[in-house]
Structures are given as structure tokens and as C-alpha cells.
Amino acid sequence: MIGRSQQPDAGVPARRRPGKGLYLLPSMFTAGNMAAGYYAISQAIQGTANDPWHFDQAAKAIGVAIVLDFFDGGIARLTNTASAFGGELDSLADVIAFGVAPAVLAWMWGFRMLPVEGNLVWRTHVIQIGAIVTFAFLLAGASRLARFNIQVNPQPSNPGRPGRKYFVGMPIPAGAGALVAVVHLVQGNPLQIWWLSIGWSVFVAAISFLMVSTWRFWSGKEINFSRTHPFQLLFVLAIVFYVMIRYSNVVFFGIGLTYMFSGIWARAAYGWSRRRRRRPEADGPEDRAVAERIR
Numbered sequence: 001m002i003g004r005s006q007q008p009d010a011g012v013p014a015r016r017r018p019g020k021g022l023y024l025l026p027s028m029f030t031a032g033n034m035a036a037g038y039y040a041i042s043q044a045i046q047g048t049a050n051d052p053w054h055f056d057q058a059a060k061a062i063g064v065a066i067v068l069d070f071f072d073g074g075i076a077r078l079t080n081t082a083s084a085f086g087g088e089l090d091s092l093a094d095v096i097a098f099g100v101a102p103a104v105l106a107w108m109w110g111f112r113m114l115p116v117e118g119n120l121v122w123r124t125h126v127i128q129i130g131a132i133v134t135f136a137f138l139l140a141g142a143s144r145l146a147r148f149n150i151q152v153n154p155q156p157s158n159p160g161r162p163g164r165k166y167f168v169g170m171p172i173p174a175g176a177g178a179l180v181a182v183v184h185l186v187q188g189n190p191l192q193i194w195w196l197s198i199g200w201s202v203f204v205a206a207i208s209f210l211m212v213s214t215w216r217f218w219s220g221k222e223i224n225f226s227r228t229h230p231f232q233l234l235f236v237l238a239i240v241f242y243v244m245i246r247y248s249n250v251v252f253f254g255i256g257l258t259y260m261f262s263g264i265w266a267r268a269a270y271g272w273s274r275r276r277r278r279r280p281e282a283d284g285p286e287d288r289a290v291a292e293r294i295r
Contacts, residue, residue, distance in 0.1 A: 025079060026086055029072035030093045035253075037063035037097030048113065049190055055109045056188030058101070059180035063252065065097035066173045091145050097175035099141040106179050107134040110200040113190035126197050133201045137179075140208035141172040142274040147212075156216035158270035166216035174217070174259055175207045181256035185249050210263055217263045 040061035040209050047054035069090070076086055111130030147154075147169070154168040182203070191197050244251050 005060060005257050007289065009144065026076035027089060028070045029068045029075060030090050033065045033068040033072065033090075033097050033204070034093040036061045036067055037093070037101040040065070040097070040101040044101070044108045045188065047108055049115075049192065050157065050223065052188035052190060055105065055183055055190060057103045059184040059188065062097060062101055062176055062180045063184070063231055065101075069094065069173055074222070087149070094145055094172055095142055099138045099145075102176040102179045103134040103138040103141075105183060106137065109183050109188070109190045110204075111191070114194060114197060115192055115193065116230045122194065126194050129201055130197060133204045135209075136221050137175070137204050137208045140211045141175060144169055144172050144175075144211040157214040158216055158267050160216050161268065162213060166217050167209055167217045168217075169213050169215065170207065170217050170260070172209040172211060174256075175211050175253070176257035178207055178260050179204065181252040187249065187254040204292070207260065210260065213263075213267075215263050215267045217259070217266075 040058040043054045043058035043061065047058065072086075072090060076083075078124060079188075107130050110136075111127045113271055148171075151168070156166050156168045190199060271290070
């Protein structure tokens with residue numbers, strides 16, 4: 001029986017290898033991801049206080065890159081065309097689209113456009129702080145990608161529900177999405193007040209930390225669209241796409257912040273639950289006697 005089970009069943013055709021042309025399909029999405037990142041960089045460096053639409057275009061381009069990045073891996077798995085070359089190309093494209101492009105946009109939009117008036121020395125210091133923080137974002141994103149590529153089955157420091165898969169650290173597309181959601185919310189109008197730029201630097205630094213952290217973030221891999229009837233799925237997706245396009249400023253901002261704070265909340269909730277579990281063990285007879293003397 002063992003020997004027969006290892007042989008292909010009679011009458012069952014062998015699985016055909018995909019044609020060479022199919023291997024280009026996911027790479028085309030990856031190339032589009034890279035092109036969107038390059039376009040975002042070109043728009044960010046053209047943006048000014050008088051032409052803020054360039055910043056908004058850069059934010060939209062990075063949003064398009066996020067969508068393309070979502071589909072390229074799925075198409076590779078669907079067509080059975082995943083390869084080591086495609087994985088390396090995807091990582092390099094992610095560094096451009098979700099590392100370099102949002103870092104340049106965050107610096108130009110949040111720091112470089114401060115008005116040249118008042119204390120110029122203070123303005124210079126704020127711009128320099130912005131350059132350091134945005135580079136830290138790029139470095140954190142590249143480190144997040146490198147860690148993702150070498151780890152086989154990473155486990156977060158705050159485990160979630162058994163059977164569910166989580167990202168360890170905030171994914172770099174989500175980090176870039178949180179940044180550009182803020183820019184798109186204000187339609188690209190750059191920051192013109194120094195204390196807002198300081199707040200922006202704190203926000204960028206927080207995202208950088210979340211990307212290199214070992215906190216868990218929802219991956220969404222347990223969602224199975226095959227369980228839903230196609231007509232119902234298309235109807236729901238049509239409504240979702242309409243709302244996202246019609247109210248993109250508010251919707252993307254809400255999604256970005258919600259996903260960002262979901263990881264923070266998950267880590268805080270895990271810490272609280274651990275402290276509650278340890279408290280009865282720590283409150284032994286000696287501890288209670290000390291507490292009574294203090295009272």
C-alpha cells in the first residue's frame with residue numbers, strides 16, 4: 001500500500017508546469033509597484049507650498065503601489081509561478097515604493113516646506129531632525145523586509161489567538177500607508193508651523209519603531225473569500241471601492257491609524273493580562289504582611 005500510494009493515480013493527469021509567460025505576470029505587478037514608487041519620488045521633489053497637489057499625487061502613487069504589492073504575491077501563488085527571483089525583486093521594489101518614496105515625501109511635506117521667516121537657525125534644526133527621522137524610517141523599513149525574508153515562522157513577543165497568523169512588526173506597506181494617509185487627508189498641503197513638524201517627527205519615529213518591533217499585527221490571512229458567494233462578494237467589494245474612492249481622504253486616514261493603533265493596543269492588552277496573571281502569585285504571605293505594615 002505504501003509503494004502504491006507514492007505512485008501517481010491511474011487516469012489522473014500530471015500537473016502541468018505553468019508556461020514561461022505566466023512567470024512575467026507577477027513581475028509586471030512588481031514592476032508597476034516600483035514605477036509607482038519612482039513616480040511618487042518625482043512628485044514629492046516637485047511639491048511646494050504653492051503647488052501642494054504634487055504631494056497629494058505622490059501619496060496617491062504610494063497608495064497604488066500598496067494595491068499592486070497586495071496582488072503580485074497572490075497572483076504568483078494563484079498561478080504557481082512563485083520564484084526566488086520574484087521574491088528578491090519584490091523586496092527591492094518594496095524598499096523603493098515603501099521605503100525611499102514615503103521617506104522623501106515625509107521630509108519634503110513635513111519639514112522642507114517650513115516658511116523662511118523668523119528664527120532661521122531653529123528652522124534649520126527642525127529640518128535636520130526631520131532628515132534624521134525620515135532616514136530612520138527608511139532604515140527601519142529595510143530592516144523589517146530583511147527580517148521578514150530570513151525568518152521562516154516568526155512568532156510575536158505578544159502571541160495572539162492560536163491558529164491565527166500575525167505579522168511580527170508592522171509591515172512596511174502599512175507603515176508607508178499610514179504616512180501617506182496623513183498627507184492625502186490634507187490634500188497635500190505641507191506643514192507650515194514648526195511645532196506641527198515636531199509632532200510629525202514623533203509620528204514618523206513611532207511608525208519606524210513599530211516596524212522593527214516584535215509586536216503582533218493582524219495579517220488577514222485567515223480570510224477565505226472562497227466561502228462567500230461570488231455575487232455577494234462582488235456586491236460588497238463594489239460598495240467598499242466606491243466608499244474608498246469617494247471619501248478616500250478620510251477612509252485611508254482611518255484605516256491607517258486603526259491598523260497602527262491595533263498593534264499598540266494588542267501589545268498593551270497582552271502586558272495587562274500578564275500582570276493580572278502574575279499578581280496572585282506575587283501576593284504571598286510575606287507580601288501581604290509588608291502591605292499591612294505599610295497601611
